[in-house]
Amino acid sequence: xxxxxxxxxxxxxxxxxxxxxxxxxxxxxxxxxxxxxxxxxxxxxxxxxxxxxxxxxxxxxxxxxxxxxxxxxxxxxxxxxxxxxxxxxxxxxxxxxxxxxxxxxxxxxxxxxxxxxxxxxxxxxxxxxxxxxxxxxxxxxxxxxxxxxxxxxxxxxxxxxxxxxxxxxxxxxxxxxxxxxxxxxxxxxxxxxxxxxxxxxxxxxxxxxxxxxxxxxxxxxxxxxxxxxxxxxxxxxxxxxxxxxxxxxxxxxxxxxxxxxxxxxxxxxxxxxxxxxxxxxxxxx
Ligand SMILES: Nc1ncnc2c1ncn2[C@@H]1O[C@H](COP(=O)(O)OP(=O)(O)OP(=O)(O)O)[C@@H](O)[C@H]1O
Ligand SMILES: [Mg+2]
Numbered sequence: 454x455x456x457x458x459x460x461x462x463x464x465x466x467x468x469x470x471x472x473x474x475x476x477x478x479x480x481x482x483x484x485x486x487x488x489x490x491x492x493x494x495x496x497x498x499x500x501x502x503x504x505x506x507x508x509x510x511x512x513x514x515x516x517x518x519x520x521x522x523x524x525x526x527x528x529x530x531x532x533x534x535x536x537x538x539x540x541x542x543x544x545x546x547x548x549x550x551x552x553x554x555x556x557x558x559x560x561x562x563x564x565x566x567x568x569x570x571x572x573x574x575x576x577x578x579x580x581x582x583x584x585x586x587x588x589x590x591x592x593x594x595x596x597x598x599x600x601x602x603x604x605x606x607x608x609x610x611x612x613x614x615x616x617x618x619x620x621x622x623x624x625x626x627x628x629x630x631x632x633x634x635x636x637x638x639x640x641x642x643x644x645x646x647x648x649x650x651x652x653x654x655x656x657x658x659x660x661x662x663x664x665x666x667x668x669x670x671x672x673x674x675x676x677x678x679x680x681x682x683x684x685x686x687x688x689x690x691x692x693x694x695x696x697x698x699x700x701x702x703x704x705x706x707x708x709x710x711x712x713x714x715x716x717x718x719x720x721x722x723x724x725x726x727x728x729x730x731x732x733x734x735x736x737x738x
Contacts, residue, residue, distance in 0.1 A: 455479040455502060455615065455647065459516035462497060462506055470513070471497045473671040479664070481614075482645045484638060486658035486679075489668035490693030495651045496542050498668060499617045501525070502649065504533035520615060535564065538613035540604045542620050542651070544597070547604055553579075553595075554588045557607045564611060578610035581636055597624030605633065609640065615647045616640075622652065630654065634661045656697035659683060659718035667694055683716040699723035706730065 460475040471494045479485055487495050500506040507514045508530045518525045520536050541547045550556040557575045566574065579585045582602040592600060601624050608616060616637070622630035634650075638661050641648045652658045659665060659679035667675040667682060669692040675682045683689075686696040686704045696704075699717055703726045706712045712726045 454481055454519075454521065455649075456519045457501065457516070458518075460501055460518060461513070461515040462501065463513040464497075464510055465512045467512070471671050472501065475501075475516070475671075475673055477666065477673060477676065479647060479649065481647055482641060483647050483664060484641050484662050485647075485649045485664045485666060486662035487649065487651045487666045487668060488653060488655050488658060488694060489674075493668045493693075494671040495668050496619050497671075499539070499619050499649070499651060502615070503537045503539040503617050504528070504530050505539075508533075534613075536613060537615045537617055538608035538611050539616075540601070540608055540618040540621050542623070544600045544604050544624075548592050548600065551592055553584070553590050553592060553603050556592060556603055557610050560607055560611050566611075574610045574612075578606040581609055581640070582606040583632065598626065598629060601625060602629075602633075612644065613646070615649070617649045619651045620653065621650065622654065622657070630657060637661070655694065656699075656718070659697065659700075667692070669693075679718045680715040683718055686716070703727075 457475050457477040460472055461470050462472040463470040475498065487498065489495050497506065500510065501518050504525045506512065507526060514526060523536065525533055548556060550559050554575060557578055558571065561571050561574055579588055582605055584599065584602045584606060587599060592603065601621055605621055622633050625633065634657060637648050640646060662679060664676065665679045665682045666673055667689065674692060675685060683696055683700045686701045689696055697718065699720045699722060703712060703717045703723050706726065712730050714726065717723050717726060
């Protein structure tokens with residue numbers, strides 16, 4: 454369980470708080486998506502969960518963040534990283550080795566995983582990300598998308614209770630992005646791992662997550678199931694969040710009383726709503 458209570462944070466160099474009064478409870482095993490406009494504070498929110506703030510970026514920290522009951526201000530960064538595995542937005546800053554296999558090994562050795570377990574963990578993580586053939590490659594020679602996959606494989610190998618991934622598909626093509634979300638979802642269900650993903654592709658996010666969190670100027674503006682949040686497509690647009698076109702289309706039809714039912718997240722959902730409308734069953738009473 455992650456419990457964020459009245460969290461506010463101002464970077465030491467910054468004039469104003471970047472996070473303002475954040476309250477968020479995330480149950481074990483939840484799959485949570487975070488999105489919002491550029492600069493709204495999404496990465497800073499992930500830093501609060503993985504302990505980077507206040508441990509690496511000092512500043513004014515108010516409120517509390519607890520992961521499995523551990524207060525991230527009181528615990529050491531090493532202890533937090535045993536609970537929370539992170540993939541940063543800036544992948545290059547995260548890489549510590551020059552060869553792919555060593556990058557995955559590094560965390561396992563650092564965490565004191567028994568030597569006999571390590572080869573299987575490395576194989577499993579590389580295979581899960583579909584990058585077994587990159588094993589002996591130099592990281593400097595990989596594409597941005599390949600590096601992202603290495604970074605995700607490195608944290609998966611550690612089997613943390615919580616995974617925090619900051620835009621893990623930013624450099625990936627659409628098919629690879631879907632593959633990463635498929636993997637994360639499956640992984641979360643199989644291992645009971647809590648997954649928190651920051652992602653700009655809201656359509657993709659909405660298809661996978663249980664809870665969608667919209668951050669706006671350091672505050673949580675909306676938090677709920679994708680269907681609940683996407684009902685507010687006009688307000689979301691005002692704060693720089695572009696809903697899927699299927700959502701906006703159906704929301705406009707709903708606003709005109711032409712279709713009923715919840716907001717849709719997918720083209721398939723929009724097709725169903727339009728079929729209902731065309732067959733005369735969709736109109737609201
Ligand atoms: N280390 C830092 N010191 C001072 N200010 C910072 C620092 N890191 C981020 N900020 C500021 O905090 C604000 C929020 O940044 P953050 O990176 O959390 O936003 P974001 O929503 O992740 O943006 P993006 O979508 O571009 O990744 C920005 O105004 C940024 O300039
Ligand atoms: Mg960011």
